[in-house]
Amino acid sequence: MKHDMTYIHTWFADFEAEDHTITHSDVATTDLPAILVKLQRAGAMDLDKCYRGHFRKMALQSLFVSSESDYLSILRAATIAHAKAQIIEAFCQPDVHITQLIDAIDDIDEAVNLLSERLLEWHPPELENITLSITNAPPPESRMGDPLVQEFTLSVERLHELRSDIAASIVREMQALAPNISNVAGELLGARLIAAAGGLEPLARMPSSRIQVMGASKALFRHLKYKSKPPKHGLIFQHPLVRGNPVRIRGKVARLLAAKIAIAARLDFYSKEIYPDLMPQLERRISELASFTRRS
Amino acid sequence: MYVKPHKIPSVFIIGKHLATRGEAVYGEKTFGEYRVWDPKRSKLAALLKKYENLPLDTQQIVLYLGAASGTTASHLADIVSLIYAVEFAPRVARNLVRMAEQRSNVIPLIADASRPDYGHIVELVDLLYQDIAQKNQADIAIVNAEMFLRSHGYACIFIKARSIDVTAKPKAVYQSQVKKLKEIFDVMHVFDLSPYYKDHAAVITRLI
Numbered sequence: 001m002k003h004d005m006t007y008i009h010t011w012f013a014d015f016e017a018e019d020h021t022i023t024h025s026d027v028a029t030t031d032l033p034a035i036l037v038k039l040q041r042a043g044a045m046d047l048d049k050c051y052r053g054h055f056r057k058m059a060l061q062s063l064f065v066s067s068e069s070d071y072l073s074i075l076r077a078a079t080i081a082h083a084k085a086q087i088i089e090a091f092c093q094p095d096v097h098i099t100q101l102i103d104a105i106d107d108i109d110e111a112v113n114l115l116s117e118r119l120l121e122w123h124p125p126e127l128e129n130i131t132l133s134i135t136n137a138p139p140p141e142s143r144m145g146d147p148l149v150q151e152f153t154l155s156v157e158r159l160h161e162l163r164s165d166i167a168a169s170i171v172r173e174m175q176a177l178a179p180n181i182s183n184v185a186g187e188l189l190g191a192r193l194i195a196a197a198g199g200l201e202p203l204a205r206m207p208s209s210r211i212q213v214m215g216a217s218k219a220l221f222r223h224l225k226y227k228s229k230p231p232k233h234g235l236i237f238q239h240p241l242v243r244g245n246p247v248r249i250r251g252k253v254a255r256l257l258a259a260k261i262a263i264a265a266r267l268d269f270y271s272k273e274i275y276p277d278l279m280p281q282l283e284r285r286i287s288e289l290a291s292f293t294r295r296s
Numbered sequence: 297m298y299v300k301p302h303k304i305p306s307v308f309i310i311g312k313h314l315a316t317r318g319e320a321v322y323g324e325k326t327f328g329e330y331r332v333w334d335p336k337r338s339k340l341a342a343l344l345k346k347y348e349n350l351p352l353d354t355q356q357i358v359l360y361l362g363a364a365s366g367t368t369a370s371h372l373a374d375i376v377s378l379i380y381a382v383e384f385a386p387r388v389a390r391n392l393v394r395m396a397e398q399r400s401n402v403i404p405l406i407a408d409a410s411r412p413d414y415g416h417i418v419e420l421v422d423l424l425y426q427d428i429a430q431k432n433q434a435d436i437a438i439v440n441a442e443m444f445l446r447s448h449g450y451a452c453i454f455i456k457a458r459s460i461d462v463t464a465k466p467k468a469v470y471q472s473q474v475k476k477l478k479e480i481f482d483v484m485h486v487f488d489l490s491p492y493y494k495d496h497a498a499v500i501t502r503l504i
Contacts, residue, residue, distance in 0.1 A: 010416045042413035045443070053420035053446065072378065072403075076396070079403050079417070083393045086406045090386035224463050 008051055009043030011035065011075065012064045020050060025062040030070075035078040036085075094177045099195040101170050102188075108163045115156050123149045179274045180264035184257070184282065189238050193261065196235060204269035211265075212236065212258035236261070241286060249289060256285055297327055303348045306375040307333075314341050316374035321395050322367050331371070335492045338368040339427055339454050342492035347485065350500070351423065351450040352376065359421040359444050361409040361436065362428035365391035366402070372425070373399050380418045384408050410436045418444050424451040429459040434476035441480060441503055449503050451481060457495040466495045477501055 008015040012035070016024040028034050051058075056068050065071045090096065123146070167188065174187040178200060181190035196214050197203035203211070213220050215234030223230040233242055233254035245253050260282045267275055300309040308315045308330060315330040325332040335342035344350060356376040363369045363381035365388050373379050381396065382405045383389040389406050396402040405414050409428060424445045426437050437453050445451060455473050457466035474483050481501035489496040 039417065041416075043416040045412075045415045047415060047443075049420055049446065052418075052444070055419040073400070075417070076400065076403055079405060080393060080396055083389060083396075083404045083406050087386045087390055087393065221462060 006048065006051070008047060008058075009041070010055060010058070011038050011078070012059050012071075013062050015058065015062070017051070022058065022061070025058075027062045027064050030064065030074055032078060032081060035074065036082055039078055039082045093199070094173060095194050095200040098170060098173050098177065098191050099199075101166050101173070102191045102195045105163060105166055105170075108159055108166070112156060112159050112163070115152070115159070119149070119152060119156065122152070178265070178268040180267045180278060181261060183274075183276070184260050184264045184278050185236070185239060189235065190261075192235050192238075193265075200265065200269050204265040206262065206265070208255075208259040208262035211261050212254050241282070245286070245290070252289055253286055256282060256289070299327075299330065302344075304344070304350060304352045304375065305354050307344070307352075314344060316371045318370070318374040319398055321370045321398060322365070322391070331374070333371050338371060339489060339493060339496065339498065340368045340372065340425075340452075342489050343452070343487060343498045345492070346487045346489070346498075347500075350452070356422040357419065358423045358425055359418060359440065361424070361426040361440060363392050363404075364388050364427075366395035368427070369402065370395050370399070373402050376423070377401060379403065380405060380414070380421065382407050382409050382414065409440060412440055412443060415443060420444060420446045422446060422449050424449065424453075426451070427454040429456045431460055433460070434473045437477065438480055445503050447503055451499075451501045451503065453477065453499045453501065454489075455497045455499060457497070466497070470497045470499075474499060480504060 004019055006015075006017040008017060011028075013025050013027040015022050015026075028038055056071050059065050059071050060068070065074065170191050171182075171187040174182045174191050178190055178194065181193070181203075184190075185193060193211065193214065194200055194203055197206060197211075206214075213231045213234045214236075216231035217234075219228075219231035220234075222228045232251035236242055236254055236257055239257055241257055242250055242254050260278055264275075264278055267273060297310060299315075301307075302309050302314070306316060308317070310327055310330060310332070313325075314333040314335070315327065316333055317329050318331060320326050320331050324334065324337075333341040333344075335345050352372075352375055354375065354377060357378045358372060358376050358380070360369055360372065360379050360381045363379075363383045366381065369379055369381045369392065378401045380403045381392060383392050384407065386406055389404065393404050396404040403417070405417065407414050409426075410430065410432060421444050424437065424441050426433065426440070428436055430436060433453070433455065437451060441449075441451055455470055457464070457469040460469050460473065470486060474486060477483055477499060480503065482504055483499060483501045485498075485500040487498045487500075489498060
């Protein structure tokens, strides 16, 4: 006689079933650590729906729990604990941290701009040495050595220092996480690309054409929707090779640079090996390109 | 304040507002224990404004794909008996987990709905609710319905035309998605969610 054996791995027990009858069960204890281990390994992917409809019943019959409400409260406590662990892990990833640092730099730049403008209004440089007075009256003293102005200026300066500390930290972390990207794109631009892609893995999986126009989404969608000209470069415009070359070849340079960044990102994510050749290769190609387009 | 029951059990109408009863979670307006359900913040509320005979009832077990921070899921939890709430992005899921801690009938799962690895956790469900802005959202619905939805169970699937093809006309996108869904579903209704949501549609289906 032929038997239809099924193995069912659930979060609370492993079952063996034959002809829709459970023949063996290996039940977990109800303590959280044991259940967390079981939660982490996926199972029961192509389970027959006749079993899936009876998880609670199976948990009761295998004496995992004594009531449905216990089943739910144990499952709920375990999934909440598991989800929290996943969130913590996600926030501790180095590329997530680099994204935070880049965003912090942008926030500080915005704040410094705003505060500097305020300072210029509040205490314009003209107030520094007043020697002439139109009205012959003495200049208003209170505004010259205002301790609040000094405190304000100091705060802006401190923000400047913080910004350079963060930038230095990005350089360090990028060299550890993505040495090849750092080589080709530079640490700060590389960090920006990782942030825009949503992490090192998404960047490594991206086609170079997308890397080329990342950060120019408005122009890209204008192109796709209304058939305007496609953008030549997005974030990578900041790269000295793009910006430093004449406009007529910038599109081509951007394409080459994006291709090299794509390779660098894949190296950094998948192999961790350092290829010092990437940048010289790119520079050689660009100088070829420059001489070629000059001739034609 | 005059509270009227809605056609759907555990949903209420207060003046012009929809509301459910439960603990407030995201700073929504409340009238006593009633939480106002804003159709501009929740596509399900917008859908209820368009169609009041949604297949929702208090006994249901729901698989909710794309729960995000749990705004809609919290209202749905006030109605149905249990929700398995799946969200992929850990940053967004923080609020979802916080909400799940407040409610005894929400099971939060941080997982990728397009490659479901929660087969050992989620039991058979009565309703598949999907609000995922992905290109392959019809495929996601099909995979999950085949694994988790009971036969003749309902599925409520939101389609965001813009995340499938920005260049195509929204109506054409809805049609192509509905065609895909017809592989395994009876498509009962398709609603456009304007004016609450632009280029969004809700598809109400039933597993064959």
